[in-house]
Amino acid sequence: MLKNIKYFIEQSWLLIVASFIFGLLLAITNAAWQPRIIQNEIDKFNRLAGGMLTEATAFETAAEDVEVESAKGKKIKTDIKKGASADGKCVGWAFICEGSGFADKIKLVLTVDAAFEKLAGFGVLASNETPGFGDKIKGDYFHSQFTGAPATELTLSKTGDDKKIDNEIVAISGATVSSEAVVKIVNNYIKQIKTQLQTKGLLSNGE
Amino acid sequence: MANDSTSSVSLSRTFLTGLWHENPVLRLLLGMCPTLAVTAAVKPALTMGLSVIFVLLCSNIVVSLMRNLLKPHLRILMFTLTISTFVTIADLFLKAFAPVMSETLGPYVPLIIVNCIIICRAEACASKNTLLVSVLDALGMGAGFTLILCVLAGIRELLATGRVFEIQMMPGEFVPWAAMGMPVGAFITLGLLLGLANLITKKKI
Numbered sequence: 270m271l272k273n274i275k276y277f278i279e280q281s282w283l284l285i286v287a288s289f290i291f292g293l294l295l296a297i298t299n300a301a302w303q304p305r306i307i308q309n310e311i312d313k314f315n316r317l318a319g320g321m322l323t324e325a326t327a328f329e330t331a332a333e334d335v336e337v338e339s340a341k342g343k344k345i346k347t348d349i350k351k352g353a354s355a356d357g358k359c360v361g362w363a364f365i366c367e368g369s370g371f372a373d374k375i376k377l378v379l380t381v382d383a384a385f386e387k388l389a390g391f392g393v394l395a396s397n398e399t400p401g402f403g404d405k406i407k408g409d410y411f412h413s414q415f416t417g418a419p420a421t422e423l424t425l426s427k428t429g430d431d432k433k434i435d436n437e438i439v440a441i442s443g444a445t446v447s448s449e450a451v452v453k454i455v456n457n458y459i460k461q462i463k464t465q466l467q468t469k470g471l472l473s474n475g476e
Numbered sequence: 477m478a479n480d481s482t483s484s485v486s487l488s489r490t491f492l493t494g495l496w497h498e499n500p501v502l503r504l505l506l507g508m509c510p511t512l513a514v515t516a517a518v519k520p521a522l523t524m525g526l527s528v529i530f531v532l533l534c535s536n537i538v539v540s541l542m543r544n545l546l547k548p549h550l551r552i553l554m555f556t557l558t559i560s561t562f563v564t565i566a567d568l569f570l571k572a573f574a575p576v577m578s579e580t581l582g583p584y585v586p587l588i589i590v591n592c593i594i595i596c597r598a599e600a601c602a603s604k605n606t607l608l609v610s611v612l613d614a615l616g617m618g619a620g621f622t623l624i625l626c627v628l629a630g631i632r633e634l635l636a637t638g639r640v641f642e643i644q645m646m647p648g649e650f651v652p653w654a655a656m657g658m659p660v661g662a663f664i665t666l667g668l669l670l671g672l673a674n675l676i677t678k679k680k681i
Contacts, residue, residue: 283545284554291561298565302572309575373582397582401654 314378317392318352318363321380321416325352325360331471337461340368340453349462351471352380359383364462365394368454371446373397375406377454381420385463385472390416391455396447403447411448414438420459425452490609494616501624501666502673506592510584511625512662518641520580521629525622527566527585532594533614534562539602540610546603555598556589563588593621624669631665632656 278285318328331351336344345367352361361383367376375396380389390412398404405411410431415423417434424437425448431439440448466472500506507528514520538558539546546554567585570578578585588594597617602610630640636657638646655661 280547281550283542283547284550284557287542287554287557291557295561295564298568302568305572306568306575309571313575395579395582399658401658 313394314350314363314365317378317394318350318380321378321390321392322352322361322363324354325363326355327353328363329353331362332465332469335364335462335465337366337458337465340457347458347462349466349471361389362462362466364458366454366458368450368457370396370398370450371403371444372399375447375450375454377451379455379458381459381462385420385466388415388418388420388455388459391451398447399444402441402444405441405444406447406451408441411438411441411451415455420463422456422460423452425449487608487612491612491616494613494618494620495623496620498617499620499624499673500593500596500617501621502670504593504596505670506596507621509587510591511628511666512659514581514584515625515629515632515662515665516636516657517633518626518629520577521625522622523570523574523577524581524584525618525625527570528588528591528593528621529615529618530566531559531562531588531591532597532618533611535559535594535598536602536610536614537607539598540605540607543603543605551599551603552595555595555603559594559598560589593617628662628665628669632661636661 315328319325328350330348332349334346335349336346339345347365350363351359352363354360361380362385363378363380365376366379367374369375373396375398376394378392378394380391381387382389393407396404396406398406414431414434415438418438419436421436425440425445426437427440427445429437429439438448438452463472494500496503498504501508501511510524510528514524535555535558539555542554563586566588567578570581570585597613601613605613634640634645635653636655638644638650638652653661656665
């Protein structure tokens, strides 16, 4: 037994020592830079959400770790932020939502007005959609169709008037899958987040 | 004296080899994944190149320093451990100090771990040579990789947008070739560069 342990240590001591040193190095690096990384993420969220809810001067967490079921049945946690104006009034809601895109996961910041009746828009936090096609979900043509659209079930059509603001979204030519992915994500989150806000008493249920 | 000059010639050759004779992209065809994926514009290509130089340099230094302690059957495990540590540091650095670039590069920074250039240099050079030779090899190979990435990205960005580094280079009437910004543009440009490199080498013979 002792002979085996001795043999094991003789063979692998360098690996054990190196693992310990590298682990320590990574822990120090992570501790040093993690606050900055988190701040970068908060800044990006605020920049995107603030661009859509222009009256909001701050975003406060209204509900933490809210569980949302993805289209594939997976439970995803997200924070619901309340956009507050300078006088503390709620001017809208913002939250991160995600779902599968054409190439990879699409992560969006979705904003809705205070009464949860109209979408204020969406911003793309992360996407690896095809350059020249799917990545046009970041462009004005697609994006502007969501601003002011009703916060109800949206539908996607291949043709139509993209200037008309209603629940019909006209897909990007050559990027139907990416367009459909965004509409699916929005539909999925809108419904569930609204229910969550009503359950938590943060939003009137209209009764 | 003669030995010193021979040694310095040999050292400079170690550095220059990576730039042309054993250029990782044009001659060894290594690191094809980032070469094709992040060369739509010069900025991400340059960032990827600098990240690879950092990882290559650090891993070559560590591997060279512990080369006499390496057990043959555990060496690949040690190389991977070393490389993944420095790749994680590079990834965290970009997330902290260049978040926009980190998003642009996406998964390709963590994927440096499986970049063949780095493990190849650890195995072929750093595990058998002194620290100085390993450092020069890392710098030469890294510079060669970065140079080709930037040339490829420069051609693609110019033809796809008419700009390089966000500076307008083409006349106003130029119609951008959108295909050059897509994967097909990467394959065509790389193919042409490889053909050109082969042509130059052939002419020399």
